[in-house]
Structure formats: structure tokens, C-alpha cells
Amino acid sequence: MLNQVPVLNHIQLPLIQIVNKDDELLSNNRDAQWYSILKNFPWEDYRELAVSYYNALYDFNISKQLKEDTIENKETKDEGRQRLLFNRATMDKSISVLHEMKSKQIAVPLVSPQSVSPGVVPKRLGGKRPKDFYALFKSFTGACLMGFAPEPEVVHNLLSSNLSFARVCGFIPNNSDEKYWYRSIPSLRKIEQFDQIMTKYGLWSRNKWEEVRRNIEQGIIKKENELVGDTTHYHAYSGFETVAYTDPKGKEKKKSQSKITKNCRCEDQENCSHPWDLADDGAGTIVKSNGKMIWGHKASVLGLPRQGVALDATAVTDAATFDGETLLPHVEMLFENLPEVKPWIGRVLYDSACDNGKLKDTFMDRFGIELKASFNPRRRKSVTQNLPTGMAKITASGNLICIGGFEMDYKGARFDFDKFIYQAPLDENKVSVCSGCLHKLTCSPQSTKGRAVTLSFDMLPSIEPDDPPMAKRFKAIMMRRPSVERMIKRLKRDLSDDRLRKRGNDSFQAYLDKTLIAYHMLLRS
Numbered sequence: 307m308l309n310q311v312p313v314l315n316h317i318q319l320p321l322i323q324i325v326n327k328d329d330e331l332l333s334n335n336r337d338a339q340w341y342s343i344l345k346n347f348p349w350e351d352y353r354e355l356a357v358s359y360y361n362a363l364y365d366f367n368i369s370k371q372l373k374e375d376t377i378e379n380k381e382t383k384d385e386g387r388q389r390l391l392f393n394r395a396t397m398d399k400s401i402s403v404l405h406e407m408k409s410k411q412i413a414v415p416l417v418s419p420q421s422v423s424p425g426v427v428p429k430r431l432g433g434k435r436p437k438d439f440y441a442l443f444k445s446f447t448g449a450c451l452m453g454f455a456p457e458p459e460v461v462h463n464l465l466s467s468n469l470s471f472a473r474v475c476g477f478i479p480n481n482s483d484e485k486y487w488y489r490s491i492p493s494l495r496k497i498e499q500f501d502q503i504m505t506k507y508g509l510w511s512r513n514k515w516e517e518v519r520r521n522i523e524q525g526i527i528k529k530e531n532e533l534v535g536d537t538t539h540y541h542a543y544s545g546f547e548t549v550a551y552t553d554p555k556g557k558e559k560k561k562s563q564s565k566i567t568k569n570c571r572c573e574d575q576e577n578c579s580h581p582w583d584l585a586d587d588g589a590g591t592i593v594k595s596n597g598k599m600i601w602g603h604k605a606s607v608l609g610l611p612r613q614g615v616a617l618d619a620t621a622v623t624d625a626a627t628f629d630g631e632t633l634l635p636h637v638e639m640l641f642e643n644l645p646e647v648k649p650w651i652g653r654v655l656y657d658s659a660c661d662n663g664k665l666k667d668t669f670m671d672r673f674g675i676e677l678k679a680s681f682n683p684r685r686r687k688s689v690t691q692n693l694p695t696g697m698a699k700i701t702a703s704g705n706l707i708c709i710g711g712f713e714m715d716y717k718g719a720r721f722d723f724d725k726f727i728y729q730a731p732l733d734e735n736k737v738s739v740c741s742g743c744l745h746k747l748t749c750s751p752q753s754t755k756g757r758a759v760t761l762s763f764d765m766l767p768s769i770e771p772d773d774p775p776m777a778k779r780f781k782a783i784m785m786r787r788p789s790v791e792r793m794i795k796r797l798k799r800d801l802s803d804d805r806l807r808k809r810g811n812d813s814f815q816a817y818l819d820k821t822l823i824a825y826h827m828l829l830r831s
């Protein structure tokens with residue numbers, strides 16, 4: 307009987323080599339990159355992770371049998387709702403802005419690294435032999451590599467319907483009899499359990515950082531002196547309710563919040579002693595720049611703009627958090643996990659959400675990093691009154707337009723006179739646009755090099771004369787900022803899906819981690 311194959315501590319050489327024609331075709335197909343990545347998977351690099359997984363599985367199996375303490379709780383549903391509202395990161399400033407996973411620690415590690423390799427699972431776990439870590443791990447990253455959401459139902463579907471995929475992951479397609487065999491394709495429940503253990507014990511996260519580090523060590527990610535950041539949203543798999551509350555100043559307010567629930571199976575949940583919890587912690591209302599509102603989860607993304615490489619994506623504790631608040635803690639977290647990157651970085655780019663003098667000072671004081679944010683005009687209007695002759699308007703970002711419709715070139719500032727200097731641009735023949743302009747006679751009849759204009763600093767009070775947004779240097783640096791949007795597109799659309807299938811921030815963080823693992827494997831291939 308097959309399920310009584312003796313446990314081997316070394317790798318059994320295959321006695322029969324079965325060649326599947328489809329698999330061979332996939333091997334040679336450039337579009338099926340997922341196949342060659344999974345086939346040439348460097349399993350030795352993942353040995354530590356495999357060992358941690360089997361230890362976690364053992365720990366999980368024991369702790370499942372232990373009863374949870376019941377906490378006496380007399381809270382009504384509405385009291386629970388209010389308590390949870392005031393515990394959100396957008397209500398309580400002492401709560402960290404970025405989601406912190408409380409990873410479960412393993413009590414007694416039992417598995418030795420020598421006892422694991424693909425197809426060889428440790429024997430000390432008691433009961434049935436566990437499913438192979440490598441095969442399960444490859445199934446999840448493989449789903450992402452093919453562009454599917456790395457979630458259990460999807461993985462189960464792929465394994466059952468795509469035999470080449472199942473084989474390259476390391477499973478042996480099932481026979482019709484339903485007896486458990488550790489090499490056969492696992493049930494949905496086993497796949498869910500694997501994902502749950504990898505999430506709860508922080509193994510997805512740990513591996514994510516290792517993938518990035520590996521790419522740095524192998525020179526696939528090169529040194530770069532800038533970081534770029536942004537946030538992005540994913541649609542939540544939950545509904546919300548509007549909760550009315552009284553703020554500390556006594557004002558009546560409303561806020562959308564996840565519905566609340568209890569994680570128990572008691573019949574009378576309204577009155578049992580278990581605590582109320584948010585059904586989807588972390589979800590919140592995200593307001594887009596066009597005013598559109600989305601019920602979702604928010605992630606902060608950091609990357610290297612010149613190479614266009616994402617380094618991390620982290621869940622924001624409460625999706626309703628303002629974008630400007632996530633950058634500082636995220637850069638801090640990145641440097642903690644990838645200290646080798648810290649000395650590279652001299653500047654960080656962000657959109658106008660971080661155009662804030664205090665935040666810029668904090669970056670400089672704490673890390674010696676210049677924070678460069680797109681200019682936020684703060685709803686200022688263009689200036690059209692009291693302008694120098696021939697000028698039509700100055701935009702809120704300091705761009706000067708003349709009555710001939712040309713945008714003047716910004717040349718610099720004269721600090722001894724507190725003035726900005728502009729000059730008419732040249733046309734494609736390197737001749738001043740003024741030479742052919744109808745307004746030349748009234749505007750600058752004497753000029754030979756075209757109209758020159760100076761504007762007092764006072765006319766543009768919101769602009770920092772040291773670092774004005776209309777300067778070429780500023781514009782050239784900010785040209786690199788949108789590269790973060792391409793990173794986000796890659797993570798959200800090419801490698802997964804922006805509609806979540808699970809609730810809660812732990813699952814959301816795991817989702818981001820799984821996507822990043824696949825992303826960094828692809829960079830290597």
C-alpha cells in the first residue's frame with residue numbers, strides 16, 4: 307500500500323521517470339514563465355522556512371487542542387461597537403498607523419533541517435504525515451505567477467484542474483479513491499490550514515523580506531539613492547455600518563465602520579461572554595482624489611524609482627488613515643527589516659499628501675533624508691491681478707503664463723532682491739518666441755533675447771523660494787515619482803487581484819506578502 311512507504315531521510319532517486327508531453331511543452335514555452343520558475347525552484351534556499359513551517363504546524367496541532375480562556379464580558383452590541391470605534395487608529399493616535407501582525411511564537415522546535423526536502427516530510431509530527439511544505443508553498447506562489455489571487459480556493463482549483471501545475475509543484479494527481487496520502491493533491495481544508503499557519507506564525511512576512519534581501523545580495527536589485535512611496539486600495543470583502551458617536555468636544559459625528567461579530571459558535575451570541583470584534587478589521591472608507599469613496603483596505607508601497615522595483619507593501623491599520631501619515635512609519639519599518647538599504651537612501655519622493663514642512667524636518671532629523679513631495683497648492687487660485695506688463699496669470703504652482711499664451715521659463719531666484727526670475731522660452735529654432743509674437747510691441751519692444759520678468763516672492767507666498775516647484779530640477783526629480791504607480795499596477799493587477807476574498811488585516815498583509823514573494827521571484831528569472 308502506498309501510504310505505508312517507509313520514511314526516508316535521504317532523497318529517493320526516482321525509479322521510473324515519467325515524461326509528460328504537456329510538461330515538456332510548458333518547459334520550452336517562454337510565455338509560461340511560471341512553469342520554469344516552479345520547475346527550477348531552488349529548494350535549499352527555503353529549507354529554514356520549511357523547518358519553521360513544520361514546527362509551526364506541530365505547534366498549531368497542539369494548541370488547537372488546548373481550550374481558550376473565556377473572558378467574562380458583559381458588553382452589549384452597541385457598547386462593543388463604540389469601544390471598537392474608539393480603538394481604531396484614526397481615533398486613537400497611540401495606535402500605530404501600520405498594521406502590526408502579532409505573530410504566534412513556536413513553543414518547542416522539533417524539526418531538524420536535515421529531515422526536510424521536497425517530497426520528504428519530517429516524521430515526528432504524529433498522526434498522518436503532513437503535506438509537503440515545498441509543494442504547498444509553490445502552489446501559492448505559482449498561483450500569483452500565473453496572475454491569480456494567492457488564496458486557498460484559487461490554489462485548490464488550479465491544482466485540481468491543471469495537472470501540469472500540480473506536478474510541477476510536487477503533488478501527484480489523485481486517484482479516484484479518497485484515501486489520504488501525503489503526496490496527493492490536498493483538500494481545500496488542508497490548503498486553507500497551510501495558509502492560516504503561514505499567516506499566523508508570520509512566515510509569509512518573514513519570507514517576503516528574505517526574497518528582497520536575496521535579490522539585493524544577488525545584485526538583481528541595485529543600489530539607488532532614492533525611495534518612492536504611495537498608498538493603494540484593495541476592495542474589502544465585507545460590508546460596513548455607519549456608527550454615530552460623540553467626539554471629545556461633545557460633537558455628534560458619524561463614521562463608517564466594519565460590522566461587528568463574535569468569533570465564537572455560541573447559540574446566543576448577543577448575550578454570551580465572548581468579546582465583540584470587527585468582522586473586517588482594517589477596512590475603512592477611502593476617499594479618492596475624484597471624491598469617489600471606496601470601502602476597502604489600504605496598503606502603503608515603497609520602492610526604488612529608477613529601477614521601478616517595489617521593496618515592500620504593508621497594510622495600513624485603518625484604511626481611513628490619511629496618506630500623509632503612512633510614509634514615515636513605513637520607511638522606518640523598511641530600514642528595520644532591510645538595514646542594508648538605509649545607507650543608500652538620500653531622498654524620498656511622494657505625492658502632495660506629504661507636502662508638509664514638519665514632516666520634511668522629521669525625515670531630515672531622523673534619517674538625514676530629504677523628503678520631496680509634489681507641490682500642494684492648497685486650493686490657492688491662480689493670480690491674475692497686478693501682474694507685470696504682458697503677463698496673463700501665475701498658477702498656484704508658480705508657472706507664469708503671458709498674454710501670448712506662452713509659459714515662461716523659470717530661471718531661478720535672486721535672494722538679494724527677493725525675486726523669482728522668468729524668461730520667455732525659445733521656439734524649436736532656438737529663437738525667442740517673442741520675435742514672432744503679436745504682443746511684442748506692448749510687452750517688450752526693446753528686448754532682443756525675449757521678455758524677462760521678475761516676480762516678488764510675496765506674490766507667491768505658498769512657494770518655498772529655496773525649492774520652488776516650477777524649477778527644472780524639482781520637475782526632473784518628480785518625474786520619477788509616477789514609477790510607483792507602475793509597481794502598484796504590477797502587484798495589484800498582473801500578479802493578483804484588487805478584490806479581496808478574506809477579511810481582516812492579517813489576511814490582507816499575508817495577501818500582500820504572497821504577492822511580493824512572487825514579484826521578487828519573477829525579478830530573478
Ligand SMILES: [Zn+2]
Binds near residue numbers: 572578
Ligand atoms: Zn460566544
